[in-house]
Amino acid sequence: MTSEGMGTAGLAAMAAVVLLTALHMPVALSLLLAGAAGLAWAGALDSAWGPLAGLLRTPDLLLVPLVLMLGNAAFYAGFATRVHDASAVILQRRRGGLAMAAILGCAGFAATSGSSVGCAATMSRIAMPAMLGAGYDPRLAGASVAMGSTLGALLPPSMLLIAWGLLSGTPVGAMFLAGLPAAVLSLAGMAAVVLWWVRHDAEAAPLPQPLAIAAGAALRAVWPAPVLFAILVGGIFFGLVTAPGAVAICLAATLAFGVIQQRLTAGTLWLALRESLRQAVSILLILFAARLFLTFLDVAGIPAMLADGAAGIPRPVAVLLLGLGCAVLGLLVEPLAMLVLALPFAMALAGAHGLGPVWAGIVLAKLAEVAMILPPAGLVVIVIDKAIRAVPARTTFAGVERFLFPDLLVLAALVLFPGLALAIAG
Structure with missing residues (x-):
C-alpha cells in the first residue's frame, strides 16, 4: 500500500x-x-497492543476516577457551589455582581469537577434563577454562566487536559499548571465584559435587595474550595x-x-461513588478507543503528512485553520471527541514551529472552549437551554x-506569546 493510500485511509477514518x-x-x-477496522485493513493490529499497554501503565490514568470522585464528593458536600454563594454576598452591592458571582462560581465548580458540561448543568440551576429573579437581562444571565462554565477546559483538574496528557504522552501535572495563565486571563476578560455591559446598560443588571448575610460569614463558609485548589496546584508546582x-x-x-x-x-x-464509577467507565472506554484510533493514524502516516503541511504555514494562520476545524467539529461531536480528532493537527502544528505538546494542548483546550459556546450548537449553551427553559439558547x-x-x-496571546502557556509549567 502506498503512503498516499494509507494517508487517504487515515483521513477516511477520521471522517467516519x-x-x-x-x-x-x-x-x-x-x-x-474506525481504529480497529483501519488497523485490520492495514494488517497492523499487533501494533495496537504496545500503546494500549502503555496507557494502562501510566500512573496519570488514575486521575480519571480520582477527579470524577472529587467532583461528585465536592458537589454533594456543597463545596463546589459555595464560591458562587459567597461571591453573590460579597458582590451584592455592585451592579452586575450576580453575573460576576456566576462566573466565579463556575470557576470554583470547575476547579473541583474538571467538567465544563457538568458545570453548566449545575450552575445554570443555581445562578440563573437568582439573576432572573433580580431582573437581569436574560442575555447577560445566560452568557455569564455559559462563559464561566468553559473555564472547566483550562482550570485544573480539567478532564480535557487529562485526556490530552494521556493521549499525547505529556505529564498531566505540567498541563494543569500550563492552563492556569490562560484561565486567569479568560476569567479577567469575562469580568471586564460584565463591567462594561452594565456600565453601558444599567437596566441589564438592577441592584438586588441586599442579603442579610455578612461578607465575613460568606468567606468563612467558602474556605474549603480555595484550600483544595491550593493543595492541588501548590503540591504540583512545588514538586511535593x-x-x-x-x-x-x-x-x-x-x-x-x-x-x-x-x-x-x-x-x-x-x-457520589456510583456516579463516579459510571462516568469513569465511560471516559476510560473513550480513552482506550482513542488510543487505538490514534495508533492507526500513526500507522497511516497522518502525523508525518500533517507535519509536512504545517511547516510552510505561519503559526497564526495554522491556528486559525485549526480553530475553524474545531468550530465545525463543535457542531457535530462532543469536546472529548473533538480533542481526539484535532490532536494530530495540534501536535503537527506545534512540532513544525518548534513548540512542544504542552503549548499545543493548551491552545487546543482554548479552541475547544470557544467551540463549546459558538452558535448554533455550542454544547454548553444547549445544556443551559435544557436546564433553564426560561432562557432559550438563542438568547444565551x-x-x-x-x-x-x-x-x-x-x-x-497564546499563539503570539507561546511562553505564556509555559510560564508556570516550565
Whole structure:
C-alpha cells in the first residue's frame, strides 16, 4: 500500500468518526470501530497492543476516577457551589455582581469537577434563577454562566487536559499548571465584559435587595474550595506530589471535611461513588478507543503528512485553520471527541514551529472552549437551554457574542506569546 493510500485511509477514518458520532453513535464505539477496522485493513493490529499497554501503565490514568470522585464528593458536600454563594454576598452591592458571582462560581465548580458540561448543568440551576429573579437581562444571565462554565477546559483538574496528557504522552501535572495563565486571563476578560455591559446598560443588571448575610460569614463558609485548589496546584508546582497524588489528597480532604460538617452521609457517599464509577467507565472506554484510533493514524502516516503541511504555514494562520476545524467539529461531536480528532493537527502544528505538546494542548483546550459556546450548537449553551427553559439558547448565544472578543484575545496571546502557556509549567 502506498503512503498516499494509507494517508487517504487515515483521513477516511477520521471522517467516519465524525459521521458516526454525528449520527449519535457513542464516541468510544465510533473511535473503536474506525481504529480497529483501519488497523485490520492495514494488517497492523499487533501494533495496537504496545500503546494500549502503555496507557494502562501510566500512573496519570488514575486521575480519571480520582477527579470524577472529587467532583461528585465536592458537589454533594456543597463545596463546589459555595464560591458562587459567597461571591453573590460579597458582590451584592455592585451592579452586575450576580453575573460576576456566576462566573466565579463556575470557576470554583470547575476547579473541583474538571467538567465544563457538568458545570453548566449545575450552575445554570443555581445562578440563573437568582439573576432572573433580580431582573437581569436574560442575555447577560445566560452568557455569564455559559462563559464561566468553559473555564472547566483550562482550570485544573480539567478532564480535557487529562485526556490530552494521556493521549499525547505529556505529564498531566505540567498541563494543569500550563492552563492556569490562560484561565486567569479568560476569567479577567469575562469580568471586564460584565463591567462594561452594565456600565453601558444599567437596566441589564438592577441592584438586588441586599442579603442579610455578612461578607465575613460568606468567606468563612467558602474556605474549603480555595484550600483544595491550593493543595492541588501548590503540591504540583512545588514538586511535593504528582498530579494523581495531589488529587488524591484533595479527595481525602473533601471526604473528611464533608463528614465532619455532616454534609456527606452514607447515602450521598454511595451516590457520589456510583456516579463516579459510571462516568469513569465511560471516559476510560473513550480513552482506550482513542488510543487505538490514534495508533492507526500513526500507522497511516497522518502525523508525518500533517507535519509536512504545517511547516510552510505561519503559526497564526495554522491556528486559525485549526480553530475553524474545531468550530465545525463543535457542531457535530462532543469536546472529548473533538480533542481526539484535532490532536494530530495540534501536535503537527506545534512540532513544525518548534513548540512542544504542552503549548499545543493548551491552545487546543482554548479552541475547544470557544467551540463549546459558538452558535448554533455550542454544547454548553444547549445544556443551559435544557436546564433553564426560561432562557432559550438563542438568547444565551446573543449574550455570548459580547464575550467572544476578549476570549479571542486570550487565544491570540497564546499563539503570539507561546511562553505564556509555559510560564508556570516550565
